[in-house]
Amino acid sequence: MVCPFCGKEAQKGVLSGDGRCRVRWKAGDRKADFWDALSGSGQVTAVQYTLSTFTAEAYFCSACRKMIIETDVEA
Ligand SMILES: [Zn+2]
Numbered sequence: 041m042v043c044p045f046c047g048k049e050a051q052k053g054v055l056s057g058d059g060r061c062r063v064r065w066k067a068g069d070r071k072a073d074f075w076d077a078l079s080g081s082g083q084v085t086a087v088q089y090t091l092s093t094f095t096a097e098a099y100f101c102s103a104c105r106k107m108i109i110e111t112d113v114e115a
Contacts, residue, residue, distance in 0.1 A: 041108060043101035050099035050108060055084065058093040065107070071095050 043050040056071035057063035064072035064082035072082045084107075099108040 063087040
């Protein structure tokens with residue numbers, strides 16, 4: 041995906057978290073795993089934590105430090 045803010049390529053990845061560990065973003069189609077947690081890589085600093093588990097496909101632009109999430113809102 042092209043970043044709508046700066047026009048550079050945003051990297052596809054997966055946001056994940058479960059309330060016990062930090063929310064992370066990992067490039068590709070797989071969520072961050074135990075080894076990413078050990079190394080501390082992929083931590084998303086802007087996320088607020090709840091008790092519910094989640095994953096979400098999200099594109100990350102490292103040039104302007106923005107994430108783009110394609111989503112809908114249930115009425
Ligand atoms: Zn950008």
